[in-house]
Amino acid sequence: xxxxxxxxxxxxxxxxxxxxxxxxxxxxxxxxxxxxxxxxxxxxxxxxxxxxxxxxxxxxxxxxxxxxxxxxxxxxxxxxxxxxxxxxxxxxxxxxxxxxxxxxxxxxxxxxxxxxxxxxxxxxxxxxxxxxxxxxxxxxxxxxxxxxxxxxxxxxxxxxxxxxxxxxxxxxxxxxxxxxxxxxxxxxxxxxxxxxxxxxxxxxxxxxxxxxxxxxxxxxxxxxxxxxxxxxxxxxxxxxxxxxxxxxxxxxxxxxxxxxxxxxxxxxxxxxxxxxxxxxxxxxxxxxxxxxxxxxxxxxxxxxxxxxxxxxxxxxxxxxxxxxxxxxxxxxxxxxxxxxxxxxxxxxxxxxxxxxxxxxxxxxxxxxxxxxxxxxxxxxxxxxxxxxxxxxxxxxxxxxxxxxxxxxxxxxxxxxxxxxxxxxxxxxxxxxxxxxxxxxxxxxxxxxxxxxxxxxxxxxxxxxxxxxxxxxxxxxxxxxxxxxxxxxxxxxxxxxxxxxxxxxxxxxxxxxxxxxxxxxxxxxxxxxxxxxxxxxxxxxxxxxxxxxxxxxxxxxxxxxxxxxxxxxxxxxxxxxxxxxxxxxxxxxxxxxxxxxxxxxxxxxxxxxxxxxxxxxxxxxxxxxxxxxxxxxxxxxxxxxxxxxxxxxxxxxxxxxxxxxxxxxxxxxxxxxxxxxxxxxxxxxx
Amino acid sequence: xxxxxxxxxxxxxxxxxxxxxxxxxxxxxxxxxxxxxxxxxxxxxxxxxxxxxxxxxxxxxxxxxxxxxxxxxxxxxxxxxxxxxxxxxxxxxxxxxxxxxxx
Numbered sequence: 001x002x003x004x005x006x007x008x009x010x011x012x013x014x015x016x017x018x019x020x021x022x023x024x025x026x027x028x029x030x031x032x033x034x035x036x037x038x039x040x041x042x043x044x045x046x047x048x049x050x051x052x053x054x055x056x057x058x059x060x061x062x063x064x065x066x067x068x069x070x071x072x073x074x075x076x077x078x079x080x081x082x083x084x085x086x087x088x089x090x091x092x093x094x095x096x097x098x099x100x101x102x103x104x105x106x107x108x109x110x111x112x113x114x115x116x117x118x119x120x121x122x123x124x125x126x127x128x129x130x131x132x133x134x135x136x137x138x139x140x141x142x143x144x145x146x147x148x149x150x151x152x153x154x155x156x157x158x159x160x161x162x163x164x165x166x167x168x169x170x171x172x173x174x175x176x177x178x179x180x181x182x183x184x185x186x187x188x189x190x191x192x193x194x195x196x197x198x199x200x201x202x203x204x205x206x207x208x209x210x211x212x213x214x215x216x217x218x219x220x221x222x223x224x225x226x227x228x229x230x231x232x233x234x235x236x237x238x239x240x241x242x243x244x245x246x247x248x249x250x251x252x253x254x255x256x257x258x259x260x261x262x263x264x265x266x267x268x269x270x271x272x273x274x275x276x277x278x279x280x281x282x283x284x285x286x287x288x289x290x291x292x293x294x295x296x297x298x299x300x301x302x303x304x305x306x307x308x309x310x311x312x313x314x315x316x317x318x319x320x321x322x323x324x325x326x327x328x329x330x331x332x333x334x335x336x337x338x339x340x341x342x343x344x345x346x347x348x349x350x351x352x353x354x355x356x357x358x359x360x361x362x363x364x365x366x367x368x369x370x371x372x373x374x375x376x377x378x379x380x381x382x383x384x385x386x387x388x389x390x391x392x393x394x395x396x397x398x399x400x401x402x403x404x405x406x407x408x409x410x411x412x413x414x415x416x417x418x419x420x421x422x423x424x425x426x427x428x429x430x431x432x433x434x435x436x437x438x439x440x441x442x443x444x445x446x447x448x449x450x451x452x453x454x455x456x457x458x459x460x461x462x463x464x465x466x467x468x469x470x471x472x473x474x475x476x477x478x479x480x481x482x483x484x485x486x487x488x489x490x491x492x493x494x495x496x497x498x499x500x501x502x503x504x505x506x507x508x509x510x511x512x513x514x515x516x517x518x519x520x521x522x523x524x525x526x527x528x529x530x531x532x533x534x535x536x537x538x539x540x541x542x543x544x545x546x547x548x549x550x551x552x553x554x555x556x557x558x559x560x561x562x563x564x565x566x567x568x569x570x571x572x573x574x575x576x577x578x579x580x581x582x583x584x585x586x587x588x589x590x591x592x593x594x595x596x597x598x599x600x601x602x603x604x605x606x607x608x609x610x611x612x613x614x615x616x617x618x619x620x621x622x623x624x625x626x627x628x629x630x631x632x633x634x635x636x637x638x639x640x641x642x643x644x645x646x647x648x649x650x651x652x653x654x655x656x657x658x659x660x661x662x663x664x665x666x667x668x669x670x671x672x673x674x675x676x677x678x679x680x681x682x683x684x685x
Numbered sequence: 686x687x688x689x690x691x692x693x694x695x696x697x698x699x700x701x702x703x704x705x706x707x708x709x710x711x712x713x714x715x716x717x718x719x720x721x722x723x724x725x726x727x728x729x730x731x732x733x734x735x736x737x738x739x740x741x742x743x744x745x746x747x748x749x750x751x752x753x754x755x756x757x758x759x760x761x762x763x764x765x766x767x768x769x770x771x772x773x774x775x776x777x778x779x780x781x782x783x784x785x786x787x788x
Contacts, residue, residue, distance in 0.1 A: 657786075657787060658784065659783075659784035659785060659786040660780065660787075661716075661780050661783070662708060662716070662780055665708055666708055669708060
């Protein structure tokens, strides 16, 4: 157990501390918030690099995992344990996340320079970075889930960062609720896993839930429909990944999430958080495949088939929608969904190394593209519509050059760019998948679509004539160095990173699996490798060519002019523009049902339950009114009456007691006279 | 044996004068005089009913009258003393203004 493995928890702690510190910062403490965030993530990056070096040193031995578990709290007689794991998967994710975070933090300083809530922005970003790093090192599904939820929370907070905009507030809500659907399934899977395996630790010296003993138990235990328990759990956990990684059918939140600030889109909704779903599948891969390794098992597991199909469908589905979008960030968002589909497909057909390789390369070129888009938006004074841009090539040369690198990496331009190698690994694995060839065809079609929509976007934005004259505004300008420098660094990564996973030198997969690697050009000669490369290159060129023909040859004269594809097939274009009407479909079914159900609940509450409560309260009121009136009108009246009469008689009698001697005498005299008269008449009568 | 009406009439007139004085006069001393008159009217009746009654030999009527005169003297002494005390206290002998025993 080395120092870094022992203290790996410091990596997420740094940004969390920074978040805590800047939470106390006031609005005016801009420099403080930014410097705390950037220095903390730099420290994390430093430690991640140490961890990476440590794994490299250990990689040549058999012990590729260093696990550190601590008891958290006691439930009955059992300790609930959490912990962290240092293995190649963790190390590579740590480095990727910290590098991208650092660059985007720096970029954010420039992008958010004029925002009032600068300190809050960096507080949320740091919280996100801490949670994401915690998720990466987690050795317990519970800890993973906790970080996963914090990440979801920061995503919500940052999408709704400009909460004054109703669309941003709605998008934040949508993202939170949609991912919650998947998370519910994830939670169920977690509970099921705990009840079956008795532990949520991934690795625990043979007693973890991803190790041989537990896996065999899970595999042999059959549940409903003759399904192994491991398959059921894996599918439930995959539901969580579907929500988080924007796979069909829960992809609807991700394009709307672009309402957030662009650094957020780049960091959270392109590079890291949405990839957490993919990382989750990679982490619990033994559960998915049913054996304790990161390779594909010989007999393809049912859970992985589901992953493959969902991934392949998402890849093509989202790419087709991206063809017809006008918002520069929405195109990239659909592209992200599509690429996440590729990653899932890679995990399904080719194992962890294939999917993770694309995750890493994608993180770099997609954050590059988003930051380029942010630079464009910033330069064009918050303009999002690509049709109103145009001709930015000369005005923003650095942004154009780096954007072009990102675009070529995304489309898979042969040999030079990282996306080519990672996508090719996926395509190659798909082409030799034993179950079906359909995912391969879907993915290949996706390559064509990707090339096409990226060409369309780049031509609209950077080529042709500027359409800005239609709306009076200051001319576009290049962004400051604090924004362009991260772009240049990311462009470098986007080009070079592919070299670690070429068929001739498969360092990345060997690294993840803890094997030795050597340079061997015969890797290209393996069956189908060259054919797949050639076909994907051809598809890329076809997509590029169609894009150039439709958009490059005769640029649209006006921004309001119909799109070239729209002229060609208006119906399909409309279908794609509205995202296959998935949102409308959900609005008409799920949302409408929920609304209807809420109206019903409201009605029940208002009229039935409230009515009962009202009835009881009215009855009580009536009873108390009755007793009050009895008291007032019967008891009090009677009592008052007698009192009054006693007082009256007292008053009357007191009048006799006049205090005058002669009045007494008079009475005596009258009484005497009366007595005498009585005696006289009484004797005679 | 009947009593001559003259005695009874004079006695009744004196009693009526005394009663009227006692009831009507405001001055306490005159009220006291009225009371003395009524007592003397009663004494006259005693003497008349004794002298013309069935047993003139027994001196019962004179005894009554003498006792009554003695009691009246004592009463007058006490009454005058009371009046003097009342006068010292209230600075008046007007009976209408002495009403502190009012209920």
